[in-house]
Amino acid sequence: xxxxxxTVTNDLNFDQRMLRICNSLAVNGYTVTFVGAETGxxxxxxxxxxxxxxxxxVYTSGPWFYMEYNLRLFFYLxxxxxxxxxxxxxxxxxxxxxxAMLRGRKKVYDAHEYFSxxxxxxxxxxxxxxxxxxxxxxxxxxxxGYTVSQSIADEFYRLYAVRYAVIRNLxxxxxxxxxxxxxxxxxxxxxxxxxxxxxxxxxxxxxxNAQLHIYGDGNYMAQTKELIASHGLQDKVILxxxxxxxxxxxxxxxxxxxxxxxENNGLNQYYSLANKFFDxxxxxxxxxxxxxxxxxxxxxxxxxxxxxxxxxxxxVAGAINELLNNDTLHERLAFNCIAAAAELNWNNEEKKLxxxxxxxxx
Numbered sequence: 001x002x003x004x005x006x007t008v009t010n011d012l013n014f015d016q017r018m019l020r021i022c023n024s025l026a027v028n029g030y031t032v033t034f035v036g037a038e039t040g041x042x043x044x045x046x047x048x049x050x051x052x053x054x055x056x057x058v059y060t061s062g063p064w065f066y067m068e069y070n071l072r073l074f075f076y077l078x079x080x081x082x083x084x085x086x087x088x089x090x091x092x093x094x095x096x097x098x099x100a101m102l103r104g105r106k107k108v109y110d111a112h113e114y115f116s117x118x119x120x121x122x123x124x125x126x127x128x129x130x131x132x133x134x135x136x137x138x139x140x141x142x143x144x145g146y147t148v149s150q151s152i153a154d155e156f157y158r159l160y161a162v163r164y165a166v167i168r169n170l171x172x173x174x175x176x177x178x179x180x181x182x183x184x185x186x187x188x189x190x191x192x193x194x195x196x197x198x199x200x201x202x203x204x205x206x207x208x209n210a211q212l213h214i215y216g217d218g219n220y221m222a223q224t225k226e227l228i229a230s231h232g233l234q235d236k237v238i239l240x241x242x243x244x245x246x247x248x249x250x251x252x253x254x255x256x257x258x259x260x261x262x263e264n265n266g267l268n269q270y271y272s273l274a275n276k277f278f279d280x281x282x283x284x285x286x287x288x289x290x291x292x293x294x295x296x297x298x299x300x301x302x303x304x305x306x307x308x309x310x311x312x313x314x315x316v317a318g319a320i321n322e323l324l325n326n327d328t329l330h331e332r333l334a335f336n337c338i339a340a341a342a343e344l345n346w347n348n349e350e351k352k353l354x355x356x357x358x359x360x361x362x
Contacts, residue, residue: 002361003031003082006110007073007092009066012036012052013043016245016275017112017148017169018088024350025357026050035076037069046244070095077103084108084360090115090131093138106360109145111164114152114268119195120219122266136160144360146353149294151271167352169275171282173345178253180284185211186320187255187285189248190276192218195269197261197311202227205236207317210324212259215251217242252279256330257323258287260295261311280304282341286333288319302340304333 006022008015012034026032026049038054045052055072059065073092077085077099086108087096093109100107115121116131139160146165147153153164186208192198198220205212214224214237221239228237243251252258258280262269273294280287281304289295291307299305306319323330 001029001031002084002357003033004084004086004357005033005035005077005080005082006086006088007077007096008034008036008088009069009091010036011042012054013046013244014242016171019048019245020172020346020350021110021167021353022050023048024346024353028354030357033080033082035073037065066091074099084357086110087142088112090134090139093134093142097138097141106144107142108360109139109142109164111145111147111152111156112169113148114155114266114271117266117268119263119265119269120193123194144356146356149271149273151293152267155267155271165352165356167356168273168278168344168349170278170344170346170349171275173341173347174282177283178250180254180256183211183254184256184324185213185254186257186259187213187215187252187280188259189215189252189279190274192216192221192224194220195263195265196220197259197263197316198224198227200311200313200316201259201261202233202237203231204313204317204320205233206231207313208236208320208324210256210320212237213240213251213255214238215240215243215248248279249283252285253283255280255283255285257320258285259320260287260289260305261316262290262292263311264290264292277305278344281337281344284334284337284341286323286330286337288316288323298340298344303336304340306333 022032022034032050033053034050035053038056039060055076057068059068074095077095084106085096085100087093088110089112096107116135121128121131143162146167148169150166153166156162156164228234260274260277262272264270270292277289287305289305291309299307308315308319
């Protein structure tokens, strides 16, 4: 039985992609250990079909957090029995590379995103130089890997001559989807981070006759609260907090419109395929999202969303109001989600994952 270790820096309970990946491999005969950092904000570990391990840290944010975690993770991996180590994004790539090299183990890179091209990185030149150096130094050393969109895979091949598989962030298929609730509320779920369009989404709600419910937390939460207060939208934009993935299911199903805004500021955003895009499809929630290559390709095939070319309060409010007021359009998009969800689900996508690791160990 092959043992695979996966390494992340985020909370082990909230990473939907990794929970799906680890569970799929565990139920298909692999021993799986999912490793992350323990901080003062860490939630209690939930049970599952695989092992979870948190590394306790002194520092909880900033450069010292990454330095301490990488060092502690390296020594953990150096003395842990396994057959393969998979790092998730660049923030754990160095300890995985060196531990795998010293121990003669297989190594894999899972790019949840185009890490060095995130807005919060490219907008800070010194930070960008560090992460870009890490990327161009270590990513080419990982010949085996996969990512979330074909556009990112193509970019990695162009830059680093590595051919990565594409394993998208698709939800587990469900036969029965709860009916939408009576209240026509708008849902924003996921990380409340920079480059997610919140600067325009919040003021857009002044022109929308419905509530916006925000489920999540992130590095833009303080600014989001300031935006809500400055525009006097405390009764219209409701911050619900961070919920476990399982808890979000019924919430998503009861929403009337989903929001998935991504600023065109860095290739990570432009080439993105967010979890929430597919979650909205699964739960038959028409959504407002971006006219970017990956979203457009899927929408051209299924028509499940209204695409906007740029993010501004006017364009966001206009698209939301079109879905709120045009019942025929809303019903058509919701109906189209049924066929899209039958194909775009983890039950189909996990076959690529299992074939990938089968090939790794052949």
